[in-house]
Amino acid sequence: MIDVTLVIKAVVYSISIALGAVGISIIYNATKTFNFAHASMVAWGVYIIFAFFWFTKYIPELFLPIAFLFSGFLGVVTYVTVNRRLIMAKASDINLMMSTLGVDLILFAFLNIFADYLMYTHKIGIAKGFVLETWDPRIKILDFEVRLAWIVAPVVFIIMFLFIYIMFSRTKLGIAMRATIENPELAQLQGINPEIVYLFSWFLGGGLAGLSGGILSLVFAGGPTIGMETVVTFFAGAIVGGIETVYGCFVGGFLVGLSEYLIPPILAPLVGSWINSYRMVIPLTMMVLTLLIKPSGLGVIIERRLR
Amino acid sequence: MIELNPLVELIIMNFAVGLIVTISLNIEVGYLRIPQFGRLLAVIVGAVIAAAVPGRILALYLGLPYGAEYADHMYNAKIVIQINNFLSKNLLLSLAVFILTLVLAALAGGVIGYLCAYPALRLKGSYLGITLLTFGEIVTSIAWNYQPLVGGTAGVYMVNPFAFVGSGSSSLAALITLTIAISIYIYAEILARSPFVRMLKAIRDSEVASEVYGKNIVKARAQTLVIGGAIAAVAGALWATYTGRMNVASYTRLTWTFWPWAFMMLGGVGNNLGILVGVLLFTLARTAIIQYKYVITSVIPIAAEWLEYILVGLVIIFVVMFKPQGLMPEKPTLTLPRKAIEEIRKRVEQEQGRL
Structure with a gap:
């Protein structure tokens, strides 16, 4: 029998994965860039929440918009400094990917410097390993004790979906944006400025990464490597859902997040507790299978049904 | 036996292993444009083979426990000490063990490369890159969690095939690794001039055209992946042997996939000499950062470790943006000069006249 708390936490986790996967998908569709810097953008979201929470002592959820804006800003900086020039030079997709890897390393270094700064200058002993969940306020609804994140995360998800x-x-x-994704030349002929489209997709993609990081920090232990550890799961969500369809990524994120969180505890009584260690293998295997069987992902199937 | 300065030894080791991995990457990326973001996979398989197999064979030979107990951190150190003691008195056996380790690692790496040929056939571009990266993550995750293989989180000690020299064994390991790196470099240079790589370059430049001329693209891709995987696995085995301890956590996609990519892109994709220069520059820069860590920290108040990341990141970005060909761009392989062809023709004619 699975615990209700576990299911709820799995849902919150999946929301985080889904939002991040949508961020990857938006940037990929608009600029054909597979964004490796997603890892550090997520981690920066986590640290923004942590730092603001620590210095103000308000509830962590209040700072989700700031995490969104900050990582969105990182996305814009990435676009303006690196990606824009490469797109204009028509760089190959491997070069685009590599350039975001360079950005990721730099953002990761600055994140660690920031964590060092919090730890040594402000004497925050837990700056490199914290569990924000402990400070998440609990609310009593009927007879259940509910954490605020369990309510805020679905609301944020619905707002972002509708948006x-x-x-x-x-x-x-x-x-x-859709026109530019379909055919950049034709869109330009119609008077659409692709630069604005690219800039906005980087802002939105980065912002979603920050937001997903913020939500992730409420169910996961935070630290500078949180982005590196989870980024492959985000990729898995995006690819299982079908990176070329934004709505597919919502589904893919949920599928990956839920199976990663719930399959080991369900199987553990049957096959033994060793399976809990292999949690990370589940999303990765799902992703490889999707790529090998149907590289376009689930999204295409969903879209076909909708038509 | 000579003992090198630890710093020199570290530079030699980093350079040699970096060179081997980057050459293996270049064979796949430079000649065939396979987006090999899963270099870690072959490297870690090589390291796991080196940690798990020779030690167990020797343990079996000496009548020590060789099953799951071998990787148990309670017994492993004791078993490996006994094996090393035995090896230190046995020069020929030590060398045989070392060569066997490399051969097994290369074989396993080749098998891994062959298995990667299937996705490489179906997927293109960044999709393939992500798939290969994921393979690496899956194997790392299993090696990290499956304790009976190489001790899981606790790791295992490595058999030291250079124990016979006594105190300078790590220096000897570094020098031998350097020798192997240089021979692999020479092999890569010979390969680069072979008809095989010419075919790969043709496939890279136009798949359709080379198919029209009857080249088997599927086979060529599988062969390239096998060669690349085997070389990378050797690098993993050498590094594990040198460090004396197999700890899965130290094999990350950052150090074994992304940094070789950076070395390769800096030096010049498709150019072996460029790669050698790229690896050398990076190794020296990294060692300088580690060496002058305290000086740097006193000037700018950040840990020097992160400076390394910023350096690598900036190099990747600048190379991609301003010099996508790298420091030494790939040169077209020229055909023989007219004179040489004439001479060959004459020689052939003479031989035919003689018949």
Whole structure:
């Protein structure tokens, strides 16, 4: 029998994975860049929440918008300094990927410097390994004790889903983005400035990474390497969902997150507790299987059904 | 036996192993544009083989426990000390063990490369890169958690095939690794001039055209992956043997996949000499940072470790943005000069006339 708390935590975790996967997908679709810097953007989201929480002592959830904006800013900086020039030079997708890897290493270094700064200058002993969950306020609803993150995370998820849905289907910017993704030359002929589209997708993609990091910090132990450890799961979410379909990534993120969190505890009584150590293998295997069987991911199937 | 300065020894070792891994990467990326983001996979398989197999064979030979107990951290140190004591009196057996380790690692790396040929056939570009990276992560995760293999989180001690020289054994290991690196470099240079690599370059430049001329692309890709995997696995085995201890945590995608990529891109994709220069520059820069750590920290108040990351990151970005060909761009392999061809023709004609 699985614990209800475990299921809820799995859902919060999956929300984080899904939002991050959508971020990867948006950047990939708009600029054909597979964003390795996602790892550090997620980790920066975690640290923004931690630092603001530590210095203000308000509830951590309040700072989710700041995490979004900060990582969005990192995305914009990445685009303006590195990605823009490469796209104009029509670099190959491997070169685009490598350049974001360079960005990732630099962001990772600065994150560690920031963590060192918190630890040694501000004497925060836990700056390199903290569990924000302990400070997450508990609320009593009926007879259940509920953590605030369990309510905030789904609300954030629904808001982001609606925002992305409305933006892509109702606003001029979203439609311009879709047009640019479909065919950049034709979109330019129609007077759409691709630069704005690229800039905005980097902002949104980076912001979603920060937001997912913020939510992740409420269920996971935080530290400077949190991004590196989870980034492959984000990739898995994006690829299982189908990186070319934004909505597929919502589904893919959930599928990967839930199976990673829930399959080991379900199987443990049957096969033994050793399976708990192999948690990371589950999303990775799902991803490899998707790539080998249907590289376009689940999203394509979903989209076909919707039509 | 000579004992090198520890710093010199570290530079030699980092350079040699870096060179081997980067050459193996270059064979796949430079000649065939396979986005090999899973270099770690072959390296870690090589290291695991080196840690798990020779020690067990010797333990079996000496009548020590060789099963799951071998990797248990309670017994492992004792078993390995006994094996090393035995090896230190046995020069020929030590060398045989060392060569066997490398051969087994190369074989395993080759098998890994062959298995990677299937996804390499189906996927392209960044999709393939991510798949290969994931393979590496899966194997690392299993090696980290499956205790009976190489001790899991506790790690295992390595059999030291250079124990016979006594105190300078790590210097000898470094020098032998350097020798192997140089021979692999020479092999790569010979390979680069062979018809095989010419075919690979043709496939890289135009798959359709080379297929029209009857080249078997599937086979060529599998062969390239096998060669690359085997060489990378040798690097993993050499590094594990040198460090004397197999600890899966020290095999990360950062050090064994991304840094070789950076070395390769700095030096020049597809150019062996460029790669040698790239690896040398990076090794020296990294060692300088480690060596002058305290000086750096006194000037700028950050840990020098992160400076290394910033350096590597900046190099990757600058190379990709401003010099995608690297410091030494790949040169087209020229055909023989007219004179040489004439001479060959004459010689052939003479031989035919004689017949």
